[in-house]
Amino acid sequence: MSEPKSQDLYRETVFLPKTSFPMRGSLPKREPEILEDWARSGLDGRLRAQAEGRPPFMLHDGPPYANGNPHIGHALNKILKDVINRAHRMAGFAVHYVPGWDCHGLPIEWKIEEEYRKAGKNKDSVPILQFRAECRAYAQKWLDVQAAEFRRLGVQAEWERRYATMDFASEATIVEEIGRFLLNGLLYRGLRPVMWSPVEKTALAEAEIEYRDHESTTIHVAFPFIHDPTPARALQDVSAVIWTTTPWTIPGNRAIAFGPGITYAVLRVDGVTDSAALEPGARLLVAEDLIARFCAAAGITEHHVLYTLPGEALTDALCAHPLRGEGYDFEVPLLAADFVTTDAGTGLVHMSPAHGEEDFAVSVANGIEIPELVLDDGRYAAWVPLFADIHVFKAADPVCTALSAAMVRASEAGAAPAGLVARSTILHSYPHSWRSRAPVIYRATPQWFIRMDGEGHLRGRALRALEDVTFVPAQARNRLTAMVADRPDWCISRQRAWGVPIAVFVEKRTGEVLRDPAVMQRIVDAFRAEGADVWYSAPAARFLGEGRDPEEYEQVFDIVDVWFESGSSHRFVLGRDGLPFPADLYLEGSDQHRGWFQSSLLESVGTRGTAPYRALVTNGFVLDEQGRKMSKSLGNVVAPQDVNDSLGADILRLWVMNSDTNEDLRIGNEILKQQGELYRRLRNTLRWLLGALDGFADAERVPYEQMPELEQWVLHRLTELGGQIDRAVRTHEWVGVYAAVHGFCATDLSAFYFDVRKDAIYCDGADSPRRRAARTVLDHLHRCLTTWLAPVLVFTAEEAWTARFGNENSVHLQAFPVLPEEWIRPDLADRWARLRAVRRMVTTEIEAARRDGVIGSSLQAALDLPLSEEEAARFADIDWCELAIVSQTSVTVEPGAASIYLADGAEAGATEDGGATVKGAHGVPRVSVASGHKCARCWKVLDEVGTHEAHPALCLRCVAVVEAAGGVQGA
Structure with a gap:
């Protein structure tokens, strides 16, 4: 056999892959260039034009707060929304995504006040319109920043159509919605305990509360009986003992609650420790089941039970306040309450109706006056005996001192115990403002509420509306329905300056709210033309109209809860300008069951009679790689801007879709590195497909029935993936879908099909049926994978599409391929x-x-x-x-x-x-x-190599291909 020709001689006859699609993505550099290309080509406008005549799909955007750079939770949420929107568009729907921002409220106000404090400026000396203008400018600055950063993430939206709660049209709509509740009778002003932040001097919503560990002082306090209704005078010379974790509420005590089904015992103290406040002979009433625990806390070493009595026997009993004679000279009735248990304390609950929801409800039901003792900054008012001007969070020591003195006075007088029995501390979960991180209190103040029960039956209507809503994940239904079922009336008023005022009038003579549609319409029209500032700049007569004297009316300046504002946002967008109502989907974090999901539901049901959404999708929170909450102090914060600059937005988007977004997610350098590896495999798959498809033309296609079985199997696998994509579009359940796409690329294609077919694609003749069938399948693979990946890898998929079809053809204008049923071959x-x-x-x-x-x-x-x-x-x-x-x-x-x-x-x-x-x-x-010998062209080792005289270095298959192509130049 003669010396074989060199391998290089036949290289040009091998169909080696050729593509302009680079191996390295260089995403941080390339992605901004693609964004500029989309802007130049008017892609957003082309997408809107394409949507004409299609069935609508509407995902209504829950507005992020405009007060800082987007964090990783924002990125997660926006990417999820964008993937769902893009997938629906490519599935044939008209998608109109209108992004929104929440711009009013305390966080922005707080930031402006911080700047004032740094400059030594007093907020109260600044005209309110100037203050509001500064808040507006601050919100606008961050709205613009966030919009730019969301675009950098690849989020497609109708940016020029965006909404903000501070837009004049939005402010007019918000006050119009307030007016609807006013006119349908669900809005009222009442005195009730609400979550109150003494630091921020305003009421807070439950969604503005976070629970953190807090050390509280606990006290046992004796209240001597002054009226004994029991037949045997069982309570004579006896003191009822309560236990509380809020000593500062003792000045507001107006009753004691007992459990009607609880057995109580009158015990006599026979022995005490040296440090005990009680003396032998004292008679005390506590729940029978809690005697041992109480004695341990009070330092009682010996005792015996004189007698027991049922809870019902305490009905009509009266005690004296332990600080009687010090300005607290009123009776303290014992009231039956079902919420009293023997889980802790003494089975007798101290009732301060201004500072507890259950205390308030029971006290009001029994005709007890609600005292207002605590000012908006958390200090006792000047008229509070013993404690005037003391802050409630510093009141434990003064209260205990006063109660200890009362106990000494009772002992010296030989009277029943009255005052401090025991003091301790407890570490427990306590509500804090999530903005100031300071503890909050319950405080009864006049506030504006939306009635949940009674006339209008908002609670019942809301629960019925939820029956028709789809939840993803399904178990989220239980959480939202339970919250709606258990929530109190909705407190919508805040005592701040930056927001939409509750623009109503109250008649001073009667205290009645003015419910006049004409007045409300004048207010709405003024807001639409001039914004909410008009409420502060225009005279009341402009709104009241002729025939009413402004001096006879109180103009309300409380601002509305921001949750009411964002909950009204469906009115800004849905059902307007051809957009549908209700939305097909709301998608937010799991905390929005007590926030936006709930406020939107109540607002819409209250004014429209139906839920504003057909489906709710909930995503989890983002934690670091160790499962810890992110914080600057821990140094574990992952900023989306940093990921964009170092790895690219497509990597961040891939992380989202490869995660179980129904649960809490983790992110960090190692996790992002893993996503980078997954991305490279997907990119290499696309690159190999593009290279192997070099020069592919429609004339080369092979009908399905003429394909080898291996190709038919690949097409079957494509239909399985296509089915997963289709189900995800219909159900909004995307968890695992793109992991399956990656598995298909890595395992079925790269490690198997490409490996097997490389020889046919590289070395078979151009007209080989096997090569043509394989390239036909590669064409289907490229079209399917590129479009399926487009909702996630928005930049990479665009590159992979335009590398084959040209820059004028965006992948985002394509539809998901419709795969023939004949390809389904189990x-x-x-x-x-x-x-x-x-x-x-x-x-x-x-x-x-x-x-x-x-x-x-x-x-x-x-x-x-x-x-x-x-x-x-x-x-x-x-x-x-x-x-x-x-x-x-x-x-x-x-x-x-x-x-x-x-x-x-x-x-x-x-x-x-x-x-x-x-x-x-x-x-x-x-x-x-x-x-045998190695073929210089296909590298197979065969006995036939060397048997062809003209091409002794080739196998017979390669000889035929080379000669059919016209031989080899220079041979």
């Missing part, structure tokens, strides 16, 4: 699961031979494959050289043998990667060195 899925199981066993042996130095590569191998008769018959049409990527194979049929590879002789078991198990019970494939 029979092929089963058969190729078995074949791949056999192949895995073969490649294991090839790899062992390579490690042992028997061969250098798989194409240097000859394979002897033992098969049972059943397997040989089932796989008779399989080209094992092609499947195993070896040069020579022989099949040894073992007569009478049970199945060698197929589990149980017939059925293969499933494996994690969708393959099948093998038995390997009767031998293993045998690998040896192939005989």
Whole structure:
């Protein structure tokens, strides 16, 4: 045999991949360039034009707060929304995503006040319109920053159509919605305890509260009985003992609650510790089940029970306040209450109706006056005996001192105990403002409420509306319905300056709210023209109209809760300018069950009679890699801007869609590094497809029925993935979808199909039916994968599409491919699961031979494959050289043998990667060195190499391809 021609001589005859799509994404540099290309080409306008006539899909945007750079939670939420919107658009829907911002409220006001404090300026000396203007400018600054950063994440939206709660039109709509509640009778002003922040001097909503560990002083206090209704005078010379974790509420005590079903005991103290406040002989009333715990806390070493009595016997009993004679000279009645338990304390609950919801309800039901003792900054008012001007959070010591003195006076007078019995501390979960991080209190103040029960039955209507809402995940339904079922009336007033005022009037003479549609319409019209500032700048007569004297009316300047504002946002967007109502979807974090999801529901049901959404999707919170909450002090904050600049937005988007967004997510450098590896595999898949499709034309296509079975199997797998995409679009359940796409690319394609078909694609002739069929499948793969990845890898998919079809063809204008039903072949899925199981066993042996130095590569191998008769018959049409990527194979049929590879002789078991198990019970494939010479073109080792005179370095297949192409230049 003559010396073979060099490999380089035939390189030009091999169809090696060619593509302009680079191996490296260089995303931080390339992504901004693509954004500029989209802006220049008017992509957003083309998308809107494309939507004409399509069925609508409406995801209403929950507004982020405009007071800082977007954090990683914002990025998670916006990316999820964008993926869902883009997927629906590519599934054939008209998508109109109108982004929004929440611009009013305390956080912005707080920031402006901080700047004042730094400058030594007093907020109260600044005209309110100037203050509001500064708040507006601050919000606008961060709105613009956030919009730019959301765009950098690849979020597609109708940015020029965006809404903000501080827009004049929005402010007019908010006050119009307040007016609807006013006119339908659900809005009222009342005195009730609400969560109050003494630091911020305003009422807070439950959604503005976070619970943190807090050390509180606890006290046991004795209240002597002054009226005993029991027949046997069981309470004579006895004191009722209460336990509380809020000593500062003792000045506001007006009653004691007991449990009607609880058994109480009158015990006599027989022995005490040296430090005990009580003396032997004292008689005390506590719940029978809590005697031991109480005695331990009070330092009582010996006691005995004089008698027991049922809770009902305490009805009509009266006690004296322990500070009687010090300005607290009123009776303290004992009142029955179902909420009293024997879980802790003494079974007798101190009732301060101005500082507790249950205390308030029971006291009002029994005609007890509600005292107002605490000012807006948390100090006792000047008229509070003993404690005037003391801050409630510093009141524990003064209160205990006063109660201890009362106990001494009672002892010296030989009277029943009255005052401090015991003092301790407790570490417990306590409500704090999530803005100032300061503890909050319950404080009864006149506030504006939306009635949940009674006339209008808002609670019942809201719960019924939720029955028609789809929840993702499904268990989120229980959380929201429970919150709606249990919530009190909605307090919508705040005592601040930056926001939409509750623009109503109250008649001074009667205290009645003015419910006049004409007045409300004048207010709405003024707000729409001039914004909410007009409420502060225009005279009241402008709104009241002729025939009413402004002096007879109080103009309300409380601002509305920001949750009411954002809850009204469906009115800014939905049902207007051709957009549908209700929204198909609301999507926010799990904390919005007590926030925006709930306020939107109540607002919409209250004014429109229906929920503003058909489905609710909830995402979890973002934690660091160790599962800790992110904080600057821990140094574990991951900023989306940093990820964009270092790795690219597509990596962040891939992290979102590869996570279980129904649960809390984790992120950090190692997790992002892993996402980078997953991204590279996806990018390499797209790059190989593009390279192998170089020069592909429609004339090259092969009909499905003429394709080899392997190609038909790949198309079946495509239909399975397409089904997952379709289900996700319909159900909004995306968890696991893109992990499946990655698995398909890495396992089914790169590690199997591409590996098997490289030889045919590179080395077969241009007209080879096998190569044409493979390239037809590669065309389907490229179109499917690029469009399926487009909602997530918005920049990379655009690159992969335009690299093939040109810059004028954006992938985001394409539709998801509709795959033929004939491609669905479960029979092929089963058969190729078995074949791949056999192949895995073969490649294991090839790899062992390579490690042992028997061969250098798989194409240097000859394979002897033992098969049972059943397997040989089932796989008779399989080209094992092609499947195993070896040069020579022989099949040894073992007569009478049970199945060698197929589990149980017939059925293969499933494996994690969708393959099948093998038995390997009767031998293993045998690998040896192939005989013959290496083909200089395809690298197979064959005996036929050298038998062709003109091309002695080639195998006969390669000879035919080279000669059909016109030979080799320079040969």
